[in-house]
Amino acid sequence: MNNLALTYVAQGRWDEAERLQVQNLEIGKRVLGSEHPGTLTSMNNLASTYKAQGRWDEAERLQVQNLEIRKRVSGPEHPDTLTSMNNLASTYEDLGRWDEAERLQVQNLEIGKRVLGPEHPATLTSMSNLALTYGAQGQRDEAEKLQVQNLEIHKRVLGPEHPATLTSMSNLALTYKAQGRWDEAERLQVQNLEIRKRVLGLEHPATLTSMNNLASTYEDLGRWDEAERLQVQNLEIGKRVLGPEHPATLTSISNLALTYKAQGRWDEAERLQVQNLEICKRVLGPEHPDTLTSMNNLASTYEDLGRWDEAERLQVQNLEICKRVLGPEHPATLTSMSNLALTYKAQGRWDEAERLQVQNLEIRKRVLGPEHPDTLTSMNNLALTYEAQGQRDEAERLQVQNLEIRKRVLGSEHPATLTSMGNLALTYCDQGRWNEAEKLQVQNLEIHKRVLGPEHPATLTSMSNLALTYEAQGQRDEAERLQVQNLEICKRVLGPEHPDTLTSMSNLALTYKAQGRTSRYAREC
Numbered sequence: 001m002n003n004l005a006l007t008y009v010a011q012g013r014w015d016e017a018e019r020l021q022v023q024n025l026e027i028g029k030r031v032l033g034s035e036h037p038g039t040l041t042s043m044n045n046l047a048s049t050y051k052a053q054g055r056w057d058e059a060e061r062l063q064v065q066n067l068e069i070r071k072r073v074s075g076p077e078h079p080d081t082l083t084s085m086n087n088l089a090s091t092y093e094d095l096g097r098w099d100e101a102e103r104l105q106v107q108n109l110e111i112g113k114r115v116l117g118p119e120h121p122a123t124l125t126s127m128s129n130l131a132l133t134y135g136a137q138g139q140r141d142e143a144e145k146l147q148v149q150n151l152e153i154h155k156r157v158l159g160p161e162h163p164a165t166l167t168s169m170s171n172l173a174l175t176y177k178a179q180g181r182w183d184e185a186e187r188l189q190v191q192n193l194e195i196r197k198r199v200l201g202l203e204h205p206a207t208l209t210s211m212n213n214l215a216s217t218y219e220d221l222g223r224w225d226e227a228e229r230l231q232v233q234n235l236e237i238g239k240r241v242l243g244p245e246h247p248a249t250l251t252s253i254s255n256l257a258l259t260y261k262a263q264g265r266w267d268e269a270e271r272l273q274v275q276n277l278e279i280c281k282r283v284l285g286p287e288h289p290d291t292l293t294s295m296n297n298l299a300s301t302y303e304d305l306g307r308w309d310e311a312e313r314l315q316v317q318n319l320e321i322c323k324r325v326l327g328p329e330h331p332a333t334l335t336s337m338s339n340l341a342l343t344y345k346a347q348g349r350w351d352e353a354e355r356l357q358v359q360n361l362e363i364r365k366r367v368l369g370p371e372h373p374d375t376l377t378s379m380n381n382l383a384l385t386y387e388a389q390g391q392r393d394e395a396e397r398l399q400v401q402n403l404e405i406r407k408r409v410l411g412s413e414h415p416a417t418l419t420s421m422g423n424l425a426l427t428y429c430d431q432g433r434w435n436e437a438e439k440l441q442v443q444n445l446e447i448h449k450r451v452l453g454p455e456h457p458a459t460l461t462s463m464s465n466l467a468l469t470y471e472a473q474g475q476r477d478e479a480e481r482l483q484v485q486n487l488e489i490c491k492r493v494l495g496p497e498h499p500d501t502l503t504s505m506s507n508l509a510l511t512y513k514a515q516g517r518t519s520r521y522a523r524e525c
Helices: 002-010 014-031 037-052 056-074 079-094 098-115 121-136 140-157 163-178 182-200 205-220 224-241 247-262 266-283 289-304 308-325 331-346 350-368 373-388 392-409 415-430 434-451 457-472 476-493 499-514 518-524
Strands: none
Touching (some): 079 121, 140 163, 163 182, 163 205, 182 205, 205 247, 289 308, 308 331, 331 373, 392 415, 434 457, 457 476
């Protein structure tokens, strides 16, 4: 019965799995007793299914009970107790309770090293889990340190092609990705994908995960054609192997839609996202975390299409569900709140946007800490709202603080740091402080070219901003030179009809107009 339930879990058929697991647990309690190892395994499996369904409170309740019994019956250092401890820590992560997760994982790792040894597979799993928690808290250097050590041990003890080694490699690559070290991430992910294809086969779920991760890094690098190619292949395999309604297939649909969105192909993105949301609601339920993510993604596409009322309707609904199901301070709830605020801002409803963003920033500071990446994103969003309201001194104060923290925490060349630098420069522009703006923008563009490459979308945005600053200072020849270069790259890299290409064309046309070259202006328009 238990094996069939686990098969249902692997297929994403959680309701059927749950039904069998509840029955299995009841029989185990009655026949074997509530503290028998077999009963505790059944309890753990049911908790895992609740977790996969996003029913984290129910999962936590079972896991706390499971851990207490195992400590009492088997002892606090028994391998099964350590597994229970690890499972509970994972649920704390889902609930956004990272301090509790970290506390359990540090304890788990220390016991594992002492009892099982520093190179035991269970100890390596504990090390990996703690690293992921550090990463989620924005402590990426600590995460990287553990993951590098973890990968080296896996390679030496289990071999470079063992599934656990490949998982370790994938985790390290995702940390590099979060640090903005996309070339290093890509290198590991290409290697990871090649090994999984050869060892596990092209259609194995782990191979599909590797394919999806690499596609995501291609997106970060602005290589959307390569991302799309992988994602289309991933989705086709997922539909055929796992089925069109499997959770992993739905993730593939969502990822491809986000790539279409980044390419400005919003109608195609919307079509996929509407389909995705309908399936998620039917298969997972309207309040499942993946359904809420799907709802949020569709709302974002409505924003791109200028359909603000539809975006707002989805986001209000999303925020209400998140508050009720996950709690008002859960990371997903705060993301939902932030998205709604951005929609209010886009509609010119700045007071409502500001109110939500101030609340969002205060909660993130208290829950995540003042230097967490999500806290810095909240600070940046609030500064942009102040800027839109003409409260430029408040905007500048937040942006200077934001830039200083990002430089110290993420490094001066991290993509998020460059975004902060670019935003502060635009505030200087609004204040008429052109020399300070230009100085930042020249520095910003040079770093973008060196770190991300001369044709990355973020580099093109940086180039465009500097050109507009030249234009505002009457340096029209310099503005034109940058804008012509920008438009040529946009046409070649993004395509002639991409929204960024059209913006670039419009900016160049305005420069021609300011130069009195009206025939060129009419042609560009």
